[in-house]
Amino acid sequence: MxxxxxxxxxxxxxxxxxxxxxxxxxxxxxxxxxxxxxxxxxxxxxxxxxxxxxxxxxxxxxxxxxxxxxxxxxxxxxxxxxxxxxxxxxxxxxxxxxxxxxxxxxxxxxxxxxxxxxxxxxxxxxxxxxxxxxxxxxxxxxxxxxxxxxxxxxxxxxxxxxxxxxxxxxxxxxxxxxxxxxxxxxxxxxxxxxxxxxxIQNRIADAERIEAGLKAEQVNGLAQLEKQKADEAKGKWPGSGSNGGPPADKGGTGNGPSGGGPAVSGRAGQAVSFAMAQIGKPYGWGDVGPSSYDCSGLTSVAWAHAGRPIPRTSQAQWQGLRHVSLSSAQPGDLIIYFNDATHVGMYIGGGQIVHAPRPGRTITTAPAASMPILGVVRPGG
Structure with missing residues (x-):
């Protein structure tokens, strides 16, 4: 307000x-x-x-x-x-x-x-x-x-x-x-x-008006189109296999957050667990919980919960945290999206992220390559 x-x-x-x-x-x-x-x-x-x-x-x-x-x-x-x-x-x-x-x-x-x-x-x-x-x-x-x-x-x-x-x-x-x-x-x-x-409110209202005017078959068609794009994104992740995720690290136990990646421990594990526990909560622009989050609100609060405070916004996270290569992404790392670094999700392994997608949606998991990737940063050190 x-x-x-x-x-x-x-x-x-x-x-x-x-x-x-x-x-x-x-x-x-x-x-x-x-x-x-x-x-x-x-x-x-x-x-x-x-x-x-x-x-x-x-x-x-x-x-x-x-x-x-x-x-x-x-x-x-x-x-x-x-x-x-x-x-x-x-x-x-x-x-x-x-x-x-x-x-x-x-x-x-x-x-x-x-x-x-x-x-x-x-x-x-x-x-x-x-x-x-x-x-x-x-x-x-x-x-x-x-x-x-x-x-x-x-x-x-x-x-x-x-x-x-x-x-x-x-x-x-x-x-x-x-x-x-x-x-x-x-x-x-x-x-x-x-x-x-x-x-912000005007753009959201414009989108909501468009969605409210759609016919049932259009709504179903859009849902199928989004699923198709998500399936296509799985194959874009580096080293993706049949499950759309990179191979487990050596010594991994296979019980990571996505069910097929390496185990997550330490602060990264705490951050991932916190973010995953927010699944189903609504996106709220400018929000940092506990009932709703925007994209960077979720990642910043998750890492603060793990005892590692990080910058509040995705742009500041991109500027202030250590950059790592896309191929070496580990659970807990943050994937920054778009040329202006205005979206962020937390990598959870298996080629997946947990993120707060946009207004009208809830916190969920998604293919890590479902949006244009700018790079990866690591809060843990």
Whole structure:
């Protein structure tokens, strides 16, 4: 859900900050803004130039049209996920800046009060002890009294106070500028990405309208066409045999997740077991469980469950994890699909993956070569 933000919030933080009160107002704006930013839609990308199936009869054309709409929705979904990750990091940064601002503002206020007291003491000709000054500045107040024994005369103490005041003001200005920039970045993200959610929903709605208008024989024909394409994909996997899967590794026990591949153990086994246990749950764009997942939500949560956190999106998984050859794929590896790395499935052995395919479908297994493969990455090491 795109959060509803009060327009005046950003205006207060970014446009109407007067010098005398900007620190107070930006802290208020930060508090409200950090609480409001919970889910931000992500960047949009042009549709990928992936090879399209050859045009065939009417059923083939319908199949291609539906695939195109769901591909556009998935591209936008991965962008949506990436923006949510960015928003989370920006929110954490804003929270940290808020804390820093409060600390520095308190320090500056205390120094201001201390400088006033010192000036009044100097005017009266009284001795002004530096103990209070050191208590304010020290991160270890228990050292203030021993340190006070080294204090110079009131004039030197005043100079120290004024110098520290200047330093505190400079730091406050720096932190305020950093916080303001973060607010601007989030404002730009909201403005640039506000249409992503609608774009996803529109593509899904278009596809659902097409499917709702199909006759029973067309629905059956599409199901048969998909099965035919899945059967053809089995033979495309490297080293595939009669069962559509690569030969078992030496020493394999033949009791892998697909019933014919090598046994899976360790973290990879935990990740595969978790992913397989999600079979039947619906695809949900932007979702990371427990009741629904999108493609990269499933793989990232499965590996996190195995104790190996990995990047959230398929694009970040492709960029950030170790690449391995297609022929050496092992259960638990992630197969990245399409030229723009916008789909991912987890290899389970036997030439099969488990994945969250698209809106309207449930998590399932499929031939690993059923989509254009970009490459394979290995989270386990």
């Amino acid at each position: 795109i959060p509803t933000l009060v327009p005046g919030l950003l205006k207060v933080a970014l446009m109407n900050m007067s010098p005398g009160g900007r620190q107070l107002r930006i802290r208020v704006a930060l508090t409200a803004f950090v609480g409001a930013v919970t889910l931000i839609p992500g960047p949009s990308y042009a549709a990928p130039n992936d090879p399209e199936p050859a045009d065939g009869g009417p059923l083939e054309q319908i199949h291609n049209q539906l695939d195109g709409l769901y591909r556009e929705a998935e591209v936008a979904t991965e962008a949506y996920d990436a923006a949510n990750e960015k928003a989370t990091e920006q929110s954490k940064r804003l929270t940290s800046l808020q804390s820093d601002l409060a600390h520095t503002q308190g320090r500056a206020d205390a120094l201001h009060d201390l400088a006033g007291a010192a000036a009044r003491a100097q005017y009266r000709g009284d001795y002004f002890s530096s103990t209070g000054f050191r208590l304010i500045l020290s991160d270890h107040p228990e050292n203030a009294l021993p340190d006070a024994a080294q204090a110079d005369r009131t004039r030197d103490t005043l100079e120290n106070i004024y110098e520290n005041q200047k330093t505190a003001r400079t730091e406050l200005d720096r932190q305020t500028e950093a916080a303001t920039k973060n607010l601007r970045d989030l404002k730009k993200t909201l403005a640039d990405k506000a249409g992503t959610k609608a774009r």
